[in-house]
Amino acid sequence: MEELFTPVRLGALELRNRFVMSAMTRSRAGAGDTPTDLHVEYYRQRAGAGLIVTEGLQPSPAGKGYCRTPGIYSPGQVDGWRKVAQAVHAEGGLIVAQLMHCGRVASRINKDDDSEIVAPSAIRCNAKIFTDTMGLIDMDEPRALSTEEIPLVIGEFRQAALNAREAGMDGVELHCSSGYLPMQFLSSNTNRRADRYGGSAENRIRFVIEVLQAMGEAIGHDRVGLRVCPGFEYNDIHDENPAETYGLLFDEASKLGLAYLHLVRRTFPKVDNYLLAKQHWVGNFILNNELTGEMAAEAVRSGSADAVSFGRPFIGNPDLVERLRRGIPLSGYDAARTYTPGPAGFIDYPAATWSLK
Numbered sequence: 001m002e003e004l005f006t007p008v009r010l011g012a013l014e015l016r017n018r019f020v021m022s023a024m025t026r027s028r029a030g031a032g033d034t035p036t037d038l039h040v041e042y043y044r045q046r047a048g049a050g051l052i053v054t055e056g057l058q059p060s061p062a063g064k065g066y067c068r069t070p071g072i073y074s075p076g077q078v079d080g081w082r083k084v085a086q087a088v089h090a091e092g093g094l095i096v097a098q099l100m101h102c103g104r105v106a107s108r109i110n111k112d113d114d115s116e117i118v119a120p121s122a123i124r125c126n127a128k129i130f131t132d133t134m135g136l137i138d139m140d141e142p143r144a145l146s147t148e149e150i151p152l153v154i155g156e157f158r159q160a161a162l163n164a165r166e167a168g169m170d171g172v173e174l175h176c177s178s179g180y181l182p183m184q185f186l187s188s189n190t191n192r193r194a195d196r197y198g199g200s201a202e203n204r205i206r207f208v209i210e211v212l213q214a215m216g217e218a219i220g221h222d223r224v225g226l227r228v229c230p231g232f233e234y235n236d237i238h239d240e241n242p243a244e245t246y247g248l249l250f251d252e253a254s255k256l257g258l259a260y261l262h263l264v265r266r267t268f269p270k271v272d273n274y275l276l277a278k279q280h281w282v283g284n285f286i287l288n289n290e291l292t293g294e295m296a297a298e299a300v301r302s303g304s305a306d307a308v309s310f311g312r313p314f315i316g317n318p319d320l321v322e323r324l325r326r327g328i329p330l331s332g333y334d335a336a337r338t339y340t341p342g343p344a345g346f347i348d349y350p351a352a353t354w355s356l357k
């Protein structure tokens with residue numbers, strides 16, 4: 001498994017090992033959607049990863065869909081993320097901010113009173129969402145963005161990328177999966193626009209490409225990553241031809257010189273998204289989804305991936321990298337406390353290696 005413990009360069013990011021902690025929403029933001037001391041400790045404990053991708057952060061109030069998710073648009077939020085970045089860097093790790101704009105995947109109850117729900121088209125997400133006050137409820141119908149407003153939303157991503165750097169983070173990752181705003185532009189059931197952002201695959205990928213370009217021009221394309229899961233239908237999203245849409249997206253995004261593509265590997269009836277990415281993506285590649293240490297090592301050994309990411313194993317194993325290095329069995333985690341406020345189920349999983357030091 002030694003190949004996982006060798007350094008690798010992904011654009012401007014120089015990882016000391018091949019382990020990436022993938023983004024996980026944990027719904028523990030404090031007042032003003034700021035990260036708290038709990039976040040500092042949570043990410044510090046997991047800084048053995050070569051690279052940490054933060055939980056999804058909204059680039060603007062409109063980007064918030066779920067309850068208690070942190071943002072990266074206010075001075076208080078930037079100050080909070082600075083403490084997190086400093087803690088991770090002090091442990092020798094790197095950290096990028098995942099920018100997650102939920103678009104239509106939202107309830108008004110989870111948002112500030114004056115913030116809107118916006119999307120490519122005014123089509124309600126036919127799914128339920130959790131709220132603190134009413135439990136699981138139907139999502140609200142979004143308002144369709146006008147053509148003139150789209151550059152403003154792109155500008156929010158650009159500013160969020162600048163804010164991430166201002167906070168001392170090493171870069172950003174665009175969350176372009178799981179039915180959120182970027183994927184809503186890509187997909188045929190959520191994007192019914194008649195302007196240059198809708199219709200053909202060329203038009204549906206335009207928003208994502210322009211967001212990547214804007215963020216790259218602001219902080220360097222080699223500090224921008226892209227996360228996708230072509231074919232995924234989570235949050236009532238559906239594309240008639242994901243192979244065409246994402247094939248084109250990968251072709252065009254490959255030209256930008258991004259830090260990496262981060263793929264949640266899945267095979268769907270319409271697309272084997274790993275094969276599609278391999279056919280169209282040119283650049284650094286992070287592989288995710290249900291990996292074991294052995295599978296991860298084989299992916300790096302064979303050259304299938306430059307780095308490998310783990311999500312759930314990092315929840316209960318803050319020292320996941322050391323455990324895999326030493327062959328220490330992995331712990332599970334308390335699923336009931338995944339999204340609950342407070343320290344329990346967040347920063348109270350012990351590191352096995354503490355007893356070995």
Ligand SMILES: Cc1cc2nc3c(=O)[nH]c(=O)nc-3n(C[C@H](O)[C@H](O)[C@H](O)COP(=O)(O)O)c2cc1C
Nearest residue numbers: 022023024025055056264289290291310311312313
């Ligand atoms: C609690 C939880 C929250 C998640 N939140 C996000 C998120 O905010 N952004 C994202 O891109 N993926 C998110 N994911 C997906 C993970 O990053 C990862 O792709 C998934 O867990 C599969 O990897 P694994 O098998 O190693 O856990 C989340 C997963 C979990 C379990």
